[in-house]
Amino acid sequence: MLKAWVHGMIKKTDVVIVGAGPAGIGVALALEKLPGIKYVILESHQVGESFRRWPTQTRLITPSFHSNPFGLADLNAVSESSSPAIFAGAEHLSGQQYANYLAFIAHQHGLPVVSACRVHQVTPINHEGFVLDSERGSLQARFLVWATGEYQFPELSPFPGAQWCTHYAQVQNWQRFEAPDYTVIGGYESGVDAAVNLIKLGRSVRLLTRKCTWDPLGPYDPSLSLSPYSRERMYAAVDTGRLDILFGADIVQVETRKAGGYRIHAADGRYWDDAQVPILGTGFRKGGGAQQIAELWQWTVSGHIALTENDESTLVPGLFLAGPQVRHDDRIYCFIYKFRQRFSVIAQNIGQRLGLDTGALQTGSGAWGPFGNEDCCEGCQC
Ligand SMILES: Cc1cc2nc3c(=O)[nH]c(=O)nc-3n(C[C@H](O)[C@H](O)[C@H](O)COP(=O)(O)OP(=O)(O)OC[C@H]3O[C@@H](n4cnc5c(N)ncnc54)[C@H](O)[C@@H]3O)c2cc1C
Structure with missing residues (x-):
């Protein structure tokens, strides 16, 4: 299917994920649990691009530890069974190490990533989904998951000069x-x-x-x-x-x-x-890469993106946001261990609307337990 689209034959799919950082890769892994789903990941550069751009000396601030077998998934993992700590042999990975971990996961799972494919325009079509114009042509999708992060969208003008x-x-x-x-x-x-x-x-x-x-x-x-x-x-x-x-x-x-x-x-x-x-060190544009399709979101007075409880745009049905810009009331999902809790919420919603079997998304409290355990974020004292 992927090769066919790249060669210009297939122009329609169920879901397009834009961005192959931890958010895009993580949502893809959740979609993989829906039998029969058709989707692609479009990435303007390569998997983990933002992490590859970090200063050489920068390290992940959240520690990685192989706690998975005891029901506490590695804080920086994007899949149930993986651990960046094991992959890199490090507790605080460099950007390069983490990008390599993401690329490894994408490869192991055979995820349909199209690299060097920037999406430059998104046009919603009435009840039919979206048309995406990219460097490799146009594609129509019923659902769109926007996972373009923040790092490549720094706030370069916080004040004059x-x-x-x-x-x-x-x-x-x-x-x-x-x-x-x-x-x-x-x-x-x-x-x-x-x-x-x-x-x-x-x-x-x-x-x-x-x-x-x-x-x-x-x-x-x-x-x-x-x-x-x-x-x-x-x-x-x-x-x-x-x-x-x-x-x-x-x-x-x-x-x-x-x-x-x-x-x-x-x-x-x-x-x-x-x-x-x-x-x-003054931060990134409010909404980060979501600004690329600013008119498709409703923005709050404080400059954040209003979302439904399923992380869907309140303006454009079928458009989902994944990644650090997701907020619900006082819950700010700006770390991997936080926003990964939303991957299955998005997949569940899309799966149900496509009439697919979503049973495999109900993980229960196994090794992956804390992922989906979003109740823990409410008034958590730990
Ligand atoms: C210095 C620093 C340290 C950090 N440390 C930690 C940490 O220790 N733990 C933690 O959890 N978080 C940390 N973060 C935050 C974390 O890096 C981000 O939350 C995370 O990268 C967001 O993942 P993402 O997939 O949403 O975005 P990204 O990783 O930025 O991925 C977005 C992808 O989308 C692609 N893209 C963008 N626009 C388009 C387009 N139009 N078409 C196609 N592709 C597009 C980009 O090339 C990129 O690959 C840190 C951030 C910084 C800056």
Whole structure:
């Protein structure tokens, strides 16, 4: 079926998944449990592309551990039986290692991934699904799962003058930052990761942050405060005496100076000069890759995507969102171990509407137990 479409013969399928990161691959594995389903995964580059683009020194902050046999799936796994810890022999995988793990899973399961196939337009058709225009031609699908992530969609203009800065997502290797000192803007995961890696390389860093994201009194959700892994690394960086953290720094502008270098302005009137290009750890576009089809979602006032309880667009039936942008009330699914809980919800819904047997999606509480156990997220004290 896959070869046939690539060669231009088949133009209709049940489901198209756009994006072959952990979300797209994970939804595909859930769809595989529906006998008779026809689907493809369209990927603009290759499986795990975003992870391949991480700076060399970046590691997954959630630990991997082969706890699967005791009913606690490896936090970073996208399939019931796999474990990135076993695959890479590492607890905190690099981006390359995790991308290779995803590619391995896709290959092992024979998933129908079409690489180098960017989807550039999506047109809903009345009650008939969608027409997708891609680099390899057009395809019609009854259902569409949008799994395009955030990493390739950095927020490059958080304030005037940001064009003078280097965004975290534009960095390939911190070793190329050879000056003795740098300023990093942003005190959450990517800003702290940038600072920690520069300190490890012997540089001095001024970290400008609005607030402390590592308050020992909480909140304890890693979607809202710094993960234990990053806290640990940051405290070690502070101990070197080369990390200077300035709080309450709401940066509003960066300008170039006649004398050379940059001046970084905060809302409260403070400013800092730096000879080096400031580094932005200020995050990604709201909605990330979902902005590519912005008109097909309903956006909340806070810039998030409104979804039905099945992660379907509230505007366009048949369009599902998978990945870190999924939110339901105060539940933020922005880690793999969180958003993987939604894979079978999407597959179940699609399977039922296609009239397929969805029995294999009812996993019960086996080795994969915690995956689908979303009740645990509500008011969880653990
Ligand atoms: C520095 C850093 C560290 C992180 N550490 C962790 C961690 O430890 N644990 C954790 O759980 N999460 C972590 N995250 C978050 C995690 O990386 C993301 O949540 C995850 O990558 C999202 O997966 P995804 O499949 O939705 O997106 P992606 O991995 O970005 O995959 C999306 C795919 O869609 C493709 N694509 C985009 N647009 C199109 C298009 N138009 N047509 C076709 N293909 C398209 C892209 O090429 C890409 O391959 C981290 C993020 C960062 C930035």
